[in-house]
Amino acid sequence: NAGVTQTPKFQVLKTGQSMTLQCAQDMNHNSMYWYRQDPGMGLRLIYYSASEGTTDKGEVPNGYNVSRLNKREFSLRLESAAPSQTSVYFCASSFGQGLRSNQPQHFGDGTRLSIL
Amino acid sequence: GDSVTQMEGPVTLSEEAFLTINCTYTATGYPSLFWYVQYPGEGLQLLLKATKADDKGSNKGFEATYRKETTSFHLEKGSVQVSDSAVYFCALTISNFGNEKLTFGTGTRLTIIP
Numbered sequence: 001n002a003g004v005t006q007t008p009k010f011q012v013l014k015t016g017q018s019m020t021l022q023c024a025q026d027m028n029h030n031s032m033y034w035y036r037q038d039p040g041m042g043l044r045l046i047y048y049s050a051s052e053g054t055t056d057k058g059e060v061p062n063g064y065n066v067s068r069l070n071k072r073e074f075s076l077r078l079e080s081a082a083p084s085q086t087s088v089y090f091c092a093s094s095f096g097q098g099l100r101s102n103q104p105q106h107f108g109d110g111t112r113l114s115i116l
Numbered sequence: 117g118d119s120v121t122q123m124e125g126p127v128t129l130s131e132e133a134f135l136t137i138n139c140t141y142t143a144t145g146y147p148s149l150f151w152y153v154q155y156p157g158e159g160l161q162l163l164l165k166a167t168k169a170d171d172k173g174s175n176k177g178f179e180a181t182y183r184k185e186t187t188s189f190h191l192e193k194g195s196v197q198v199s200d201s202a203v204y205f206c207a208l209t210i211s212n213f214g215n216e217k218l219t220f221g222t223g224t225r226l227t228i229i230p
Contacts, residue, residue, distance in 0.1 A: 004159070033217075042205060042220040043160075058217065090159055092218075104150060105218060107159035 002026050006091050006108035013081045013115050021076040021111050023091030031094045032074035033058075033105065034066060036087040043090065049074055081115045088112050118143045122206045122221035129196055129228055137191040137224050139180075139206035147208040149173075149182055149189040150218070154203045163191075163204070198228045 007022045025032065030051045035043040045058030049068040063085060065077045074093075078085060092105040123138040141147065148167045152160040164173030169184035178193045189206060206221040 040222055042222040043218075044220075045217055048217060092160075104162040104165060107152075107161070109157070109159045 004091055004093055004106050004108035006089075006111050008111060009109065010112045011114070013078075013113070015082060015115060017081050019078050019081060019113075021078075021089055021091075021113075022073070023075065023108060024073045025091075025093040025106070026072065027093060027106065028071070029093035029095055029106070030071070032068065033092040033094075034064075034074070034076045035090045035092065036060065036085075037090060037110070038087050046076065046089075083115045086113060086115045118147070118208060118210065118219045120206050120208055120219055120221035122204075123224050125203075125223070126225040126227060129226070131198055131228055131230050132195045133228075135191070135193040135196045135200075135226070137204055137206075137226070139189045139191065139221060141187050141189065141206075141208050143187075143208055143210060145210045147210050149180070150207045150209070151178070151180055151189070151191050152205045152207060152220075154205065154223070156202070160205060196226075196228050198230055201226055201228045 004025045033048040034046040037043050044060050046060055046064050047058050047066040049055045052071045055066050055068055067075045089111045091108045094105045095103040119142045121140050150165045151163040153163045154160045164175040166173040166182035169182050172181045180189050180191045203223045203225045205223045207218045209218050
């Protein structure tokens, strides 16, 4: 019963390096989300994908790109990492598509990313 | 825009004490309301939810009632345990046919001492 799986769990990068965070869900959910969690700021939405083949910007998209590879997988890419992107990143999924609205999101365990 | 304001922490209580964590919201339309919990080193887990006014969500001894008149969704538990130590997030969503974006509060860290 894996749910939402994120890899890696920890990563340290140097400023300017690139990296892709991976996320996969096995619940047949339509919608997937990427958040960042910073002290005192709660979780902020970076990008989301309402369904396979679509992606949209959230609250803090600058410096990130995403790919909805298929229904299961939704990756987050940092093209040129900056110290301001040091954070804990969470992927989430939900049934979505308005068919069962108000369904909860299911979260992965997070990726702790440090940019030096 | 939509927003959630929750009680600032940290909150420290003794075991078996009564817990209240306040949460108020601002939203256009009719949101669904959630409480999520984050245990150390883990992702967020849904604790309870309420989808319409006067609904009461409950789970693991925690309760919260959707109060439209006061735009509130306060979390309560009658007798807390050490295992309840975690960060609690209040959140709302307004479903928009595939766009179920959550808006979170900043979180309240709860520590229960034996």
